[in-house]
Amino acid sequence: MDYRFTQEQEAFREEFTSWLNRNLPQNWNPNAYHKFDSAEEWARAYCDLQRRLFKGGYAGMHLPRQYGGQGRSLMEEVIVLQTLYSVCDELRVPGVVTHSLACPTILTCGSEDQKREFIPKILDGTHLWCQGFSEPNAGSDLANVSTRAVKQGSHYIVNGQKVWTSYGHLANYCILLVSMDWEVAKHKSLSYLLMDMKLPGVEVCPIRQITGGSTFVELFLDNVRVPAEMLVGKEGDGWKIALTTLMYERVLGDVSKASTYLKNFYQLLRMARESRRSGRPVIEDSICRQQLARAYIDVMVLKYHGLRSLSRQAQGGVPGPEGSIGKLLWSEPMQRISEDALTMQGLSGQIIGDSPWTVENGFWQTTFLRSKGDTIAAGTSEIQRNIIGERVLGLPKA
Amino acid sequence: MDIRLGMIQMDIAKEARRFLNNECPLDYVREMFEDDRGFTDDKWRKMVGMDWLGVRIPEEYGGMGMGQLDLNVVLEEMGRVLLPGPFLSTAVLAAEAIMAGGSDSQKANILPRIAAGEIKGTIALHERDGGSDPEYIRMEARPNGDGFMLSGTKIGVLDAHVSDLMICAALSQPGSDPLNGITLFVVNPKAKEVSVSLLPVMDGTRKMCAVEFKDLPLSREDILGEVNTGWSFLEKVLQRVQVGLCAENVGGAQRAMEIATSHAKSRVQFDKPIGAFQAIKHRCAEMYVDVECGRSISYWAAWAQDQADRNEASLAASVAKAYCAEMFRKVSTSAIQVLGATGFSWDHDIHLYLKRAKVNEVLFGDPTYHRERIVRILTSGQTYRTERDAGHEVGLKH
Numbered sequence: 003m004d005y006r007f008t009q010e011q012e013a014f015r016e017e018f019t020s021w022l023n024r025n026l027p028q029n030w031n032p033n034a035y036h037k038f039d040s041a042e043e044w045a046r047a048y049c050d051l052q053r054r055l056f057k058g059g060y061a062g063m064h065l066p067r068q069y070g071g072q073g074r075s076l077m078e079e080v081i082v083l084q085t086l087y088s089v090c091d092e093l094r095v096p097g098v099v100t101h102s103l104a105c106p107t108i109l110t111c112g113s114e115d116q117k118r119e120f121i122p123k124i125l126d127g128t129h130l131w132c133q134g135f136s137e138p139n140a141g142s143d144l145a146n147v148s149t150r151a152v153k154q155g156s157h158y159i160v161n162g163q164k165v166w167t168s169y170g171h172l173a174n175y176c177i178l179l180v181s182m183d184w185e186v187a188k189h190k191s192l193s194y195l196l197m198d199m200k201l202p203g204v205e206v207c208p209i210r211q212i213t214g215g216s217t218f219v220e221l222f223l224d225n226v227r228v229p230a231e232m233l234v235g236k237e238g239d240g241w242k243i244a245l246t247t248l249m250y251e252r253v254l255g256d257v258s259k260a261s262t263y264l265k266n267f268y269q270l271l272r273m274a275r276e277s278r279r280s281g282r283p284v285i286e287d288s289i290c291r292q293q294l295a296r297a298y299i300d301v302m303v304l305k306y307h308g309l310r311s312l313s314r315q316a317q318g319g320v321p322g323p324e325g326s327i328g329k330l331l332w333s334e335p336m337q338r339i340s341e342d343a344l345t346m347q348g349l350s351g352q353i354i355g356d357s358p359w360t361v362e363n364g365f366w367q368t369t370f371l372r373s374k375g376d377t378i379a380a381g382t383s384e385i386q387r388n389i390i391g392e393r394v395l396g397l398p399k400a
Numbered sequence: 401m402d403i404r405l406g407m408i409q410m411d412i413a414k415e416a417r418r419f420l421n422n423e424c425p426l427d428y429v430r431e432m433f434e435d436d437r438g439f440t441d442d443k444w445r446k447m448v449g450m451d452w453l454g455v456r457i458p459e460e461y462g463g464m465g466m467g468q469l470d471l472n473v474v475l476e477e478m479g480r481v482l483l484p485g486p487f488l489s490t491a492v493l494a495a496e497a498i499m500a501g502g503s504d505s506q507k508a509n510i511l512p513r514i515a516a517g518e519i520k521g522t523i524a525l526h527e528r529d530g531g532s533d534p535e536y537i538r539m540e541a542r543p544n545g546d547g548f549m550l551s552g553t554k555i556g557v558l559d560a561h562v563s564d565l566m567i568c569a570a571l572s573q574p575g576s577d578p579l580n581g582i583t584l585f586v587v588n589p590k591a592k593e594v595s596v597s598l599l600p601v602m603d604g605t606r607k608m609c610a611v612e613f614k615d616l617p618l619s620r621e622d623i624l625g626e627v628n629t630g631w632s633f634l635e636k637v638l639q640r641v642q643v644g645l646c647a648e649n650v651g652g653a654q655r656a657m658e659i660a661t662s663h664a665k666s667r668v669q670f671d672k673p674i675g676a677f678q679a680i681k682h683r684c685a686e687m688y689v690d691v692e693c694g695r696s697i698s699y700w701a702a703w704a705q706d707q708a709d710r711n712e713a714s715l716a717a718s719v720a721k722a723y724c725a726e727m728f729r730k731v732s733t734s735a736i737q738v739l740g741a742t743g744f745s746w747d748h749d750i751h752l753y754l755k756r757a758k759v760n761e762v763l764f765g766d767p768t769y770h771r772e773r774i775v776r777i778l779t780s781g782q783t784y785r786t787e788r789d790a791g792h793e794v795g796l797k798h
Contacts, residue, residue: 003402003403003404003405003406003409003469003699003703004401004402004403004703005401005403005700005703005704006401007401077401271778271779275779285775285779288772291771291772291775292768292771292772294775294778295722295770295771295772295774295775296771298719298774298775298778299697299719299722299723299771299774302697302700302716302719303693303696303697303723306403306696306697306699306700307692307693307696307697309401309403309696310403310695310696310699312403313401313402313403313404314403314404316401316402317402317404327688327689327692327693330689331689331693384678384682386685387678387681387682387685387686388678388681388682388685390685390688390689391675391681391682391684391685392681394685394688395661395675395684395685395688396661396665397661397664397665397673397675397676397680397681397684398665398672398673398675398676399676400676400677400678
């Protein structure tokens with residue numbers, strides 16, 4: 003057992019860090035929180051950095067060269083992600099579906115043509131992807147999708163409605179879960195399509211969320227003609243594909259999150275040292291000290307559990323349902339940590355917009371609100387516990 | 401980076417599981433729970449035969465010279481079966497103290513006999529007013545001619561009633577910073593100036609004693625290390641035992657979870673196995689998450705103990721101790737809830753797990769103590785590898 007990266011890997015980390023230093027947006031402060039005025043600006047910032055990463059030879063470190071990747075090891079990708087997520091995690095947010103879902107799905111289940119067509123454009127920042135999974139009546143019961151795809155000649159005619167589609171108004175393509183309307187168990191009728199968002203009949207309607215911003219949309223599909231070659235795998239494979247690819251990139255996501263959270267923790271620690279409450283530094287309050295330590299422990303658990311799962315995967319192990327642990331480990335603690343952070347700020351904690359009294363550019367306020375979605379999106383905490391209970395512990399289904 | 405147990409460690413674990421399943425069934429544990437001595441010579445001899453007493457003792461002194469992780473692999477299996485008896489006090493407390501601070505002659509005299517199972521030992525540390533704080537040592541060692549005279553009372557001394565040697569921490573320079581005025585003495589618990597009484601503790605598988613010293617004369621040769629330098633050795637020993645307890649907690653919690661989960665599969669209420677109900681299923685899933693996270697964090701802490709970076713080792717010990725201590729108490733409590741009234745009975749084994757969890761929680765610093773310690777370390781201005789490999793403070797422009 004060894005937690006150290008090799009000397010070559012550490013040298014690569016330094017090389018990449020110094021490259022990143024030269025390629026971040028002007029005046030980027032890695033220790034401050036960056037707000038974007040609109041989803042458009044946010045997505046542009048993501049694409050710009052992704053383009054630079056690709057040109058610099060740092061996009062898709064572990065992906066095959068024939069699809070635009072670097073053909074190196076998973077550990078190099080981990081190093082790139084750890085660095086990116088600790089200094090500019092904000093710039094990665096719009097690309098999460100693209101890199102964690104679309105890319106691994108196409109790579110592991112897509113046809114050769116699909117791989118050649120889409121992977122390079124993901125890696126060079128040309129394409130932003132969105133996810134058309136949830137529907138008004140298919141949330142936690144995801145298999146209940148009612149968006150229909152009917153094969154007509156060389157096309158699928160798709161009709162239905164999707165919702166909570168992040169960056170749907172800005173994305174170029176959509177990974178779409180549809181029902182083939184067969185007389186079989188519902189999860190066996192699902193198929194997985196890659197849909198061009200510019201096709202006639204695709205309409206998006208932004209939803210304003212709890213933070214006040216609009217990064218996701220409702221998606222209306224009216225007789226959209228998706229070419230048959232945009233089917234991933236076979237008809238009826240949709241459920242299996244959606245589930246297995248969810249597992250694959252999850253562990254990289256956990257490790258990335260740990261880097262961001264560690265940065266956030268140090269921001270919190272700095273805040274506690276620099277701000278005062280009831281006439282004395284917050285850091286001197288014994289309850290706040292306990293909260294800070296709990297936050298640090300949460301981050302270390304996320305980090306070391308993530309690295310342990312990653313290590314298993316890097317040695318050729320197949321990721322399993324135990325990946326559901328990671329989702330719980332980053333979504334639940336940040337709710338506690340941000341609540342504690344607001345408590346430490348006292349009444350100033352109410353200020354979310356620009357004012358002379360705004361703390362940390364409103365980071366903890368935004369995080370307090372946004373983290374409420376983390377335990378819901380990508381499988382609620384309850385669904386994760388069902389998966390662990392049934393698929394890991396072998397408890398019977400309800 | 402490779403965060404998996406090595407082949408040898410997996411073999412050790414397998415051997416330990418097999419041996420302990422045969423030699424330490426819960427019938428034996430229950431018998432020893434009620435027994436004043438707390439173990440049988442027959443079991444002790446067999447354990448000596450497994451070479452476990454000398455896992456950490458250097459080969460030149462008759463041990464195996466292995467690392468903390470190797471020891472933890474064994475301790476996890478011991479925790480799983482709630483092994484009673486003076487293993488922790490002898491192989492971890494006494495042996496580590498001699499290894500950390502002993503002179504060549506003390507090492508040559510004591511370590512081979514511990515490894516060979518000829519003598520048992522312990523540390524007398526805690527005092528009544530100290531709570532679970534291991535730094536609170538007020539018992540004085542008064543100057544007495546060329547040596548010292550020891551008077552006072554230690555409580556919560558593990559296995560003192562069966563020990564052949566005891567390392568006692570006392571204040572040799574009152575008035576100064578206690579951490580610079582502590583001396584460790586190797587004392588004979590069977591001396592007439594020492595009286596040992598067994599305490600009627602909650603967990604009968606982990607015997608504790610009160611030890612009273614009445615004018616025990618000690619010579620220079622009885623000192624472990626140098627006068628007034630005891631804390632530097634003690635700190636190392638405490639980290640070892642804190643990290644060791646993490647492994648015990650993981651093993652015990654794993655078994656408690658298995659007992660609860662298996663009950664949830666077989667117990668039928670409302671015409672269903674209760675594990676089909678989400679209230680129970682999610683409780684079991686939470687136990688699994690907690691146990692796996694405890695394992696991940698304690699692997700890190702065990703690994704760090706044998707690395708050159710003492711800052712990381714010390715921080716990791718407190719992070720893991722705080723987490724795993726609460727984890728085992730939480731999991732065993734949850735297990736009782738899943739078992740229902742059965743779990744409240746003396747006849748069911750689960751209460752033995754709860755009781756071990758509770759004593760391990762407060763031994764050598766409870767979670768509150770360790771969380772305070774984490775914040776003290778993080779605000780001390782030292783840097784850690786954990787920060788560096790998350791890209792924190794990597795010299796990016798500010």
